[in-house]
Amino acid sequence: MNIKLLMGVTLTSFIAMSCSQKTTAPEPPVAKKVKKELTVHGDTRIDNYYWMNQREDPEVIDYLNAENAYTDAMMKHTDDFQTKLFDEMVARIKKTDESVPYKSNGYYYYSRTEGDAEYPLYCRKKGSLDADEEIMLNVPEMAKGxxxxxxxxxxxxxxxxxxxxxxxxxxxxxxxxxxxxxxxxxxxxxxxxxxxxxxxxxxxxxxxxxxxxxxxxxxxxxxxxxxxxxxxxxxxxxxxxxxxxxxxxxxxxxxxxxxxxxxxxxxxxxxxxxxxxxxxxxxxxxxxxxxxxEYGIDHYQGDFYIRTNLEAKNFRLMKTPVSKTEKSNWTEVIPNREDVYLSNFEIFENFLVVGERKNGLNQLRIMNWNGKDEHYLDFGEETYNAGISTNPEFKTDVLRYRYTSLTTPSSTIDYNMVSKEKTIKKQQEVIGDFQKDNYEAKRVWAISEDGTKVPVSLVYRKDKFKKGTNPLWLSAYGSYGSSSDVYFSSVRLSLLDRGFVVATAHVRGGQEMGRYWYEDGKLLKKINTFTDFNACAEFMVSEGFAAKDKVFAWGGSAGGLLMGAISNMRPDLYKGIIAAVPFVDVVTTMLDETIPLTTGEFDEWGNPKDKEYYDYMLSYSPYDNVEVKDYPAMLVTTGLHDSQVQYWEPAKWVAKLRDMKTDKNPLLIKINMDFGHGGASGRFERYHEVALEYAFVLDLVGINE
Structure with missing residues (x-):
């Protein structure tokens, strides 16, 4: 049964026919083709699905609803499993909870959640944590309707x-x-x-x-x-x-x-x-x-402090009097270093705190304004994530920072910069039988095809790990200089406890290894991001961290571009790919300056009005490089109201893949008709989509409980 949308078969009849088929899988929607010629630099591309970019068109909505119905039908046998996954994810979350209060201008501010409420209350107390609570925003009430x-x-x-x-x-x-x-x-x-x-x-x-x-x-x-x-x-x-x-x-x-x-x-x-x-x-x-x-500024006493790349690839810290702010007056506080990236800074009355990256890891550097007793915080784990937290108070010797790792729940810590004492104000509570010692985290190094060493952070449950047999969930982002720092996830336990190795590939395009790491993964070097990821997948198999036939990849937004690229380049490497809100129609989007965010991203991807960049983008754009060949199983997600990656990019991509791929692996797309780029807004509701993603990959390796 082919569902020829807009050609005589309605969404209602599609759903009815899908549900009536007890023994055979439903046939997917087949999107109509309307030839659209797109010509730039004398090169003509044919886009048969260009018509999908009309959000208000009833035909488009019908097609998207039909895709959702098909996905629901194809995943119906996992409904109970999805419910189980969702319930166990939510069960690990402390329902009635409270953030660590921070002090600002005489008040302590915090948020708290109650029971099953999807949204928090934003509150404050005057002068003391023993004072009466003022509820500033009752978001559960505000969100009704x-x-x-x-x-x-x-x-x-x-x-x-x-x-x-x-x-x-x-x-x-x-x-x-x-x-x-x-x-x-x-x-x-x-x-x-x-x-x-x-x-x-x-x-x-x-x-x-x-x-x-x-x-x-x-x-x-x-x-x-x-x-x-x-x-x-x-x-x-x-x-x-x-x-x-x-x-x-x-x-x-x-x-x-x-x-x-x-x-x-x-x-x-x-x-x-x-x-x-x-x-x-x-x-x-x-x-x-x-x-x-590039530069950014903050103020201290009579000076502005400037984080800048002025003659400093990895950035340096400078200062200048308020009355003389031009760069000719800037003087150096912290110099550029080849092996250390200066990421941010925080000013206190007596201390300057500097966030840095070295060898792919975050560091916190404490500097006394008097020039004495400079030191770094010691975190004591092989792979971790630490950073400056909320510090609105100026006259304090206490730095609040956040810390987490693949095995350490998220922690808020106060550090007395004089006494050097650490006080854990709160560590994320994981409800249930979670024991940190049951899990092992590692940082390893893959070798990309040009010889570059690429760090990979991974975690697994010790009693579930058997070399060369485990399924792998490998994710990455790799764009905008945004580093994929590790973090603890209680949700992730649903994979780890079922035997998955979960890993993050710190590919070029991020900034984990310094500014050059970003510059080697953008513009005319963008393909390094994709080859790095494929090298990490191969490494995880060759080193026994994953079974060859059980490698799954996940990426969202620009990480979804990565998923689209690797599916074209090395489909043989992956059992399945999940592309969340993926940026996959690179050339067409970057040529359309009316689309949100396009013009601000020419320095990231290049401007395709320049033929050199057009040709290079065209060489990797996932939508333009779909071929007649086998592809892995794929689950794609998007949101109708997405303002960052328009819904039609993944919708067109799926339609083209379905028309051209030669395998019988599942190809599903889930369109959130109410949400945008970030998905659902409620603190529990968002896990329905995670449960769908997990059920999709677990089902592919035969795990259904």
Whole structure:
């Protein structure tokens, strides 16, 4: 039975026929073909599924619903198993829980969850943790009636009386800012729509700065000033970014003395500043943008501190007086080092804390402003993840940092930088019989095809591991300089306890090994990301960490591009591939500057209007390289309202794969009709999709309980 969509077979009849077939699997939807010629640089590509990019078209919705129905039918035999997986994942999560409070401006702020509630309460207490609780935002109540609800940000005025917060009810990351009195719970009538969700208060307790998005591209490009109680249509435009390759945002320095407007692209930055107690003043340029000059700023006493790549591939730290901010006045605090990447910094009254990366691992460096007793924190594990946490207080000797590893649940730790004492404020509680010693974590090194050593972090359950026999779940990201740091996952135990080895390949395109690691996996070197991943998969098999016929790959967003590329390059390596919200139609998307995020990513992928970049992108673009051949089993996920990777990319890709592939392996796509790039918003609801992914791979290796 072929389901010819839009050609006489309705979705209702498809579902009825699928459900009536007791012994044979349903046939998949067959998307109609409408020839579309796309010609650039004298090269013509034929896109038969270009018609799918109309979100409001009933024919498109029918097709997506038919794909969902097919996936449901194909996975129906795992329904009970999915329920079991979901239930065990949720059962490990402490339902009534509370975050570690942090102190800011005389109040302790925290969030807490109650019972089965999908959303948290945001709360505070004045002066002491023994004080009465104030519930600032009751998100479970706010979310009622919405299939999706997310709080983007919240910020309290300096007099502690007014809460500004942002919410998204569609999952397009287009937020609405609202205001609430923390004195009498009055909700103000002021509402500001179509913004990034970020909120920056001036010191007058009535003025905020916010950034709106372009209505078509969704790029954040205008900064406005709103005075509480005035009509939003009268808000003053204080900055407009004219270059559509830059993203604009606002924040306040930790010292609370300056409001900062930032504009950044992949390889360039520009900042403006004004005193926070003078919101009507004119913003001054810190350092005018230059190609390949990246920097970021914060304030301490009479100086700005600058993290920059100025003559420093791995970045260095510099400072300059507030009155002389041009780069000619910058002086060095921490130099560039070939083997250490300077990732971030945090300023305290008596200490400077620096986040660094060396040999692929995070480090925290403690520096006293008096130049004495500089030291690093010791974490004591072979592979881990540590970083600076929430530290709004300036006058404290206590650094709050976060720590986790593949076997250590997420921990919030306070470190006294004078006494050097560590206090674990909270470690994620795993409900059930989890014992850390049952699991073993390792970091190993694969060799890519050009001889580059690529780190792989892996974990397995000791009593389930038998060399050369275990199924493998291998994931990676490898773009934007975003490092795939390891972390503990109680959800992951559902794979580990069933005998899976779970691993992360730290491929080029991330920044684990320093800035060069990123530069070797972007633009005209992007294919290194894909060959690195394939080399890691081969290594895991050759070293006995995985059975040759049980290798599964997972990647999302730009990591979904990676999944698409490896499926074309080396389909023989993988039993199955899961591509979550995958960016797979690279050339067409990067040629369309009306699509959200496109123009800001030319420095990442290249601009295909340049033939050199067009040809290179075309050589790896997953959608353009689908061939008549066998492919692994594949599960693809997307969201109808995704603002980062449009739903039609994975939908078109699946349609083309289904038309051309020669195997009988399952090819499924699940389209979330209510959500966007990040999936469901509830803290438990999101695990339904994880349960589907796990059931898909477990079923392929014959595990169903």
């Amino acid at each position: 919405y299939s999706y609800f997310a709080v983007g940000d919240y910020s309290v005025s300096e007099d502690n009386k007014i809460l500004a917060f942002s919410e998204d009810t569609v999952s397009r990351r287009k937020y609405t800012i609202k205001f609430k009195s923390l004195v009498d719970d009055q909700v103000y009538t002021d509402e500001i729509g179509n913004n990034t969700g970020g909120i920056t208060w001036a010191s007058d307790n009535k003025t905020i700065f916010y950034t709106i998005k372009h209505p078509e591209t969704l790029l954040p490009y205008k900064v406005f000033k709103h005075i509480l109680g005035t009509p939003t249509e009268e808000d003053e435009l204080v900055y407009e970014e004219k270059d559509n390759t830059f993203y604009t945002f606002c924040y306040k320095t930790k010292s609370k003395k300056y409001i900062i407007i930032g504009s950044t692209s992949t390889l360039s930055a520009e900042y403006r500043f004004v005193e926070a107690n003078n919101p009507n003043g004119k913003f001054e340029i810190f350092q005018a943008r230059e190609n390949n000059l």
